[in-house]
Amino acid sequence: MQNEKKYHAIKVDERKCIGCTHCMKVCPTEAIRIKKGVATINDKRCVDCGNCLRACPVNAFYVEQDSLVQLNHYKIRVVMFPAVLVGQISTVYSVNQIYQGLLNLGFTHVFEVEQPIQLLINSIKEDVKAADDKPLISSFCPAIVRLIQCKYPSLANNIVGLKAPHDLAAHYIIEMLKDDGVERDEIGIFYISPCSAKMAAVKRPIDEKESIVDGLINMNEIYNRLMKVLPKEENSDTTHFRTNVSRDGIVWSLPRGEARHFKGRSMAIDGIHNVVKFLERLENEEVPELDFLELKSCDQGCAGGILMTGNRFLTVERLQKRSKKYPDADAFDSSSPIAQVLKNKLKAEPIVPNPVFVLDQDRIKALEKLEKVEKILCQLPAIDCGACGAPNCHALAEDMVQGKAKMTDCIFLQKRYLKENKLSAEKAFRNLENIWGEKRFEADCSKKGGRNEGF
Amino acid sequence: MAIELNFEIKESDFSLAGKASSKIKKMLKQLNVDAKIIKRIVVAIYEAEVNVVAHSFGGNLMAKIDEKKIEVTVTDRGPGIENIEKAMEAGYSTASKKVREMGFGAGMGLPNIEKNTDELKITSKPGGGTTLFFRNYL
Numbered sequence: 001m002q003n004e005k006k007y008h009a010i011k012v013d014e015r016k017c018i019g020c021t022h023c024m025k026v027c028p029t030e031a032i033r034i035k036k037g038v039a040t041i042n043d044k045r046c047v048d049c050g051n052c053l054r055a056c057p058v059n060a061f062y063v064e065q066d067s068l069v070q071l072n073h074y075k076i077r078v079v080m081f082p083a084v085l086v087g088q089i090s091t092v093y094s095v096n097q098i099y100q101g102l103l104n105l106g107f108t109h110v111f112e113v114e115q116p117i118q119l120l121i122n123s124i125k126e127d128v129k130a131a132d133d134k135p136l137i138s139s140f141c142p143a144i145v146r147l148i149q150c151k152y153p154s155l156a157n158n159i160v161g162l163k164a165p166h167d168l169a170a171h172y173i174i175e176m177l178k179d180d181g182v183e184r185d186e187i188g189i190f191y192i193s194p195c196s197a198k199m200a201a202v203k204r205p206i207d208e209k210e211s212i213v214d215g216l217i218n219m220n221e222i223y224n225r226l227m228k229v230l231p232k233e234e235n236s237d238t239t240h241f242r243t244n245v246s247r248d249g250i251v252w253s254l255p256r257g258e259a260r261h262f263k264g265r266s267m268a269i270d271g272i273h274n275v276v277k278f279l280e281r282l283e284n285e286e287v288p289e290l291d292f293l294e295l296k297s298c299d300q301g302c303a304g305g306i307l308m309t310g311n312r313f314l315t316v317e318r319l320q321k322r323s324k325k326y327p328d329a330d331a332f333d334s335s336s337p338i339a340q341v342l343k344n345k346l347k348a349e350p351i352v353p354n355p356v357f358v359l360d361q362d363r364i365k366a367l368e369k370l371e372k373v374e375k376i377l378c379q380l381p382a383i384d385c386g387a388c389g390a391p392n393c394h395a396l397a398e399d400m401v402q403g404k405a406k407m408t409d410c411i412f413l414q415k416r417y418l419k420e421n422k423l424s425a426e427k428a429f430r431n432l433e434n435i436w437g438e439k440r441f442e443a444d445c446s447k448k449g450g451r452n453e454g455f
Numbered sequence: 456m457a458i459e460l461n462f463e464i465k466e467s468d469f470s471l472a473g474k475a476s477s478k479i480k481k482m483l484k485q486l487n488v489d490a491k492i493i494k495r496i497v498v499a500i501y502e503a504e505v506n507v508v509a510h511s512f513g514g515n516l517m518a519k520i521d522e523k524k525i526e527v528t529v530t531d532r533g534p535g536i537e538n539i540e541k542a543m544e545a546g547y548s549t550a551s552k553k554v555r556e557m558g559f560g561a562g563m564g565l566p567n568i569e570k571n572t573d574e575l576k577i578t579s580k581p582g583g584g585t586t587l588f589f590r591n592y593l
Contacts (some may be wrong), residue, residue: 154490284476284497358487363522363593365456366486374458 006043009063009199010053014038017060018448019436020387025051028272029150029356033399034389037437044356047146049272049297050196050306058448063196063307066215068225071106072187077116078173079107079215080166081113081192081222083250084302087319088223088310089230095322097231099238104229105222107190111239113169114249118332121248121261123162127235128291130264133292135266135282136160138258142201143297144275144353152279158293163348165252166191166202170212171345175338190215192222194253194305197297219307229440248329250319253302255294262292271299359401369401376400381412389435409435457521458482459471464507464514464531469557472508477501482520488593495571496525496591502564502571503529503587509554510534511584522593529587534581543569 019037024079031045032052039052039060053061060259071077079102086098094099102451128136139145139160141371148155169187191213193199203211251257259268267290269278275295281287298304303319304312333339359373361367376397384392390399399405407413408423408431417423435442460482462475483493500516507514510568511533536542542549543565545560550560569575572589579585 153484154494233582280477280480283480283494284473284501285494286473286501353490355484355487357485359485361487365485366457367520367522370482370485371456371458 007200007204008041008043008046009048009196009203010041010046010050010061012039012041012133013060013062016041016058018058018396019440020057020448021058021391022055023061024386024389024391026051026055027391028147028183028276030391030395032391034386034435036434037440044354045150047143047150047297048195048197048200049143049147051272053196053306063199063218065199065221067216068106068190068215068217070215071188071190073344074187074214075186076109076177076182077107078109078111078177078187078189079105079192079222080111080169080173080189081219082112082165082194082253083112083245083319083322084194084253084301084305084308084315085192085219085222086112086322087303087315089226089307089318091318091321093230094234095242096234096238096412098226099241101226101230101235103238104231104443105225108262108434109173110238111169111173112242112249113165113246114252115244116168116172116244116339116342117246117249117252118166118329118334119342119346120162120165121329122170122334122344124258124292125261127162135293138292138294139348139351140164140253140258140294141197141296143195143197143272144295145201145406146197147272147275147297148279149351149354150356152283153247153355154283155279156351159351161348161350162346164198164201167205167212168342168346171342175341189216190217192217192219194219194308195298195300198287198305199307206383219305220309223309227333238287244332245326246329246331247323247326250323250326254298254316254319255301257294257301259292265291266294267295268296270296270301270304272297272369281441303334372401373374373397376407379407379413380410383412385411387435406431457519460508460518460520462516462518464504464516464529466508466511469508469559473501474503475504475518479518479520479525483525483593486520487492488592492591492593496527498545499568499589499591502568503527505559506564506587507533509550509572514584520593524590524592526542526588526590529566530584531586532584535581535583536577536585539577539579570581574577 019034021034023039024032024034029045029047031042032039086095089098094385099110137158139162145159148159163165173189174184176316191202193216202213202216232294255270256268259266269275300316302314303315359369379394382393388396390396396405414428418425418428463493465471478499480493480497507529511531516529517528541547545566554560573592574590576588
């Protein structure tokens with residue numbers, strides 16, 4: 001598995017990218033470098049959090065998705081989406097109208113992912129009870145799971161060994177339809193994802209097994225299409241699709257949505273940079289004893305997902321109001337035969353660490369490299385300007401010892417070498433062209449980027 | 456082949472305690488040291504940093520890492536420890552009320568360092584500061 005090329009949902013459109021360094025600066029795993037004027041992502045380090053996409057002033061990052069044309073291949077066409085979809089839309093439209101809109105797009109069944117959430121709550125509670133090593137960390141957010149694999153390998157064991165709500169929901173849909181006598185190959189399940197991390201996780205699950213859904217669509221794509229077909233008034237009843245929608249399910253993907261079930265001994269943290277700071281402390285045992293830790297990569301949880309359209313705070317507000325109209329999740333029948341089948345499907349493979357920041361597998365070589373990094377750092381200016389194409393001086397020094405960059409990539413050092421006659425002006429210029437592309441140094445009044453683009 | 460690191464630790468500024476342990480943690484991860492071993496070292500170093508901040512007038516921490524071990528020497532300009540044996544008892548604390556109110560000084564510092572290190576040596580005399588030396592095998 002480790003040698004295999006990792007699947008990533010986030011790609012760079014090289015024609016759009018202007019090599020402006022915004023993405024490089026916000027990446028929590030320092031996975032981005034600028035080469036020949038274009039952002040390039042290191043597959044091994046990328047956790048698909050989507051911060052780059054958020055920071056990009058020219059929309060050069062995109063998330064690969066499937067086409068809705070595929071709908072035609074299936075007799076039963078299920079749209080499976082997290083409750084945050086509903087939260088984005090103004091309350092001028094009723095939930096019934098939104099469901100009707102989804103049917104208007106060509107789906108035959110409309111299903112909110114969090115409907116069987118009680119099963120997940122039960123299983124997490126059982127796992128927490130049985131765990132020796134606490135806190136258990138939620139496996140809900142795939143960006144966080146991948147972050148822990150590569151940056152906090154010592155905590156990989158603490159991740160709950162259960163699948164995410166979308167896996168559970170997909171199995172639930174299949175089992176229910178099977179009960180109605182429908183064959184699996186007649187069913188097309190289309191998952192609407194609020195973020196790139198879930199896109200990657202559903203397309204290629206973390207344990208690298210086959211995906212359970214038949215199509216993956218970006219939330220913003222569906223939002224745009226839905227706005228065109230939302231009916232002006234209610235003209236049919238869709239309540240039967242919402243039999244198991246619950247208060248707990250609706251807020252599950254919001255901050256404290258999971259942690260609130262573990263009162264007193266739980267914490268919830270949202271925003272990947274906040275999570276990084278917290279995990280550093282957790283590793284050092286500077287955190288009080290906890291049973292359960294909910295970590296979400298996006299600020300305001302999935303309401304702030306990178307493929308979401310509405311304002312995250314408005315979305316949270318609408319969802320909280322909406323949730324009050326529904327019963328608690330424990331109204332779900334957890335002892336039905338389907339519930340038993342699902343319970344077994346919830347078990348996930350253990351999360352294996354994937355420590356990508358190791359300098360060398362050979363300890364002595366790694367030590368040599370580490371010493372070299374420290375020496376190189378003495379020469380670098382420590383202003384983290386990014387003009388070398390790496391996010392900061394430290395990252396550049398690490399690239400150098402791995403043979404991926406050279407001293408003359410640093411513009412400060414270039415100036416020094418020029419003054420000391422160790423480098424020709426011609427060569428120095430070519431170095432910069434290698435990083436920033438050939439035409440980068442010509443005057444261009446239509447240049448994009450800078451503070452007024454997208455901020 | 457060994458790497459030497461030096462850190463200055465200032466008195467009474469708890470927000471800065473943890474600088475040495477964070478940097479050393481990052482390095483040990485880059486060396487692919489076993490996560491459990493890293494955890495012990497980091498906990499020990501962090502406790503030592505907090506001790507200097509809480510009890511002394513500042514000091515410094517020196518760490519030496521080679522392929523087999525890490526050695527840490529923490530020297531402070533402080534009041535010294537009157538009774539080392541007693542200070543090693545869990546729960547024994549001489550921390551001021553102010554320090555305790557900040558959530559430190561529970562008397563677990565030295566016992567915790569001992570628990571998380573392979574070798575520990577403390578030299579101290581009242582009025583003459585304290586030097587802590589510990590070693591962990593990687």
